[in-house]
Amino acid sequence: MRRSLTSVGTFLTPNLVALSLFACGASAPPPATAVEAAPAAELRERGPNALCAARGPLPDLTCTPGAVMNIDLDAICNTSTSGRRHVAPGDHKKAFTEYGYSYPQARGAFEVDHLIPLELGGDNVLENLWAEPAEPRPGFHEKDKVENYLHRQVCAHAMTLADAQHQIVTDWLAVWRQISSTDGPDVDADGDGP
Numbered sequence: 171m172r173r174s175l176t177s178v179g180t181f182l183t184p185n186l187v188a189l190s191l192f193a194c195g196a197s198a199p200p201p202a203t204a205v206e207a208a209p210a211a212e213l214r215e216r217g218p219n220a221l222c223a224a225r226g227p228l229p230d231l232t233c234t235p236g237a238v239m240n241i242d243l244d245a246i247c248n249t250s251t252s253g254r255r256h257v258a259p260g261d262h263k264k265a266f267t268e269y270g271y272s273y274p275q276a277r278g279a280f281e282v283d284h285l286i287p288l289e290l291g292g293d294n295v296l297e298n299l300w301a302e303p304a305e306p307r308p309g310f311h312e313k314d315k316v317e318n319y320l321h322r323q324v325c326a327h328a329m330t331l332a333d334a335q336h337q338i339v340t341d342w343l344a345v346w347r348q349i350s351s352t353d354g355p356d357v358d359a360d361g362d363g364p
Contacts, residue, residue, distance in 0.1 A: 221270045222300070227308050227343060229285055229300040233268060236285045236339045239293035247325035251288035257299060266301040279303060281310040289321040290334050308346055316345045 222233035239254065240246060257265075265282045266273040283302040286292030302310040320338060323329040337345050 222268050224269060224300070227302070227313070228341070229302070230269075231339075234285050234300045235297055236335070237293035237295045237298035238286060238291050238335065240291040241331060243324070243331060246289065246291055246331065254288050255294070257282060257294050261296045261299060264296055265299040269301050271301050275301070279305075283310055283313060286335050286338055287317040289317050290324065290338060291331060308343060312346050313342055316342045316349065319349050320345065
């Protein structure tokens with residue numbers, strides 16, 4: 171049974187991301203191609219018979235639309251995520267089984283990943299989680315580099331939080347390709363900062 175929306179967590183669809191990010195202070199309205207946001211009730215019910223299908227290294231946005239817990243830049247940029255990081259054991263297991271993976275998996279083969287990472291205000295709810303493999307690459311290690319890069323960009327005021335959340339939800343691979351090919355001061359050869 172689908173959980174209801176709360177004041178703490180907000181479930182996102184790609185179109186709702188664009189609309190909500192604009193409402194949270196994005197510098198421009200959603201792209202002209204965006205359509206009206208689908209109500210949370212229209213999201214596919216997640217259950218043992220409704221497996222999700224990853225799109226390569228990207229999650230199924232019907233199952234994992236993303237969820238935001240925090241948009242406070244001071245907390246995002248100046249507070250460790252350790253106090254906010256808590257995935258319920260049942261949600262941890264469901265993140266695997268709903269994508270068709272057995273549970274548990276070998277240590278290091280997968281990460282229960284936050285689509286919108288805690289570093290960018292993401293929530294610990296199932297709608298923001300999926301089992302992301304390390305292999306084939308790019309996998310969760312590469313997405314972690316994207317998360318760190320976007321976090322640095324937001325906290326340096328080089329990008330809005332709304333833009334970073336939108337990029338990570340819609341196609342984190344595009345950001346990874348960009349930072350992997352950049353030799354500038356923001357990213358070194360392995361995607362980390364200086």
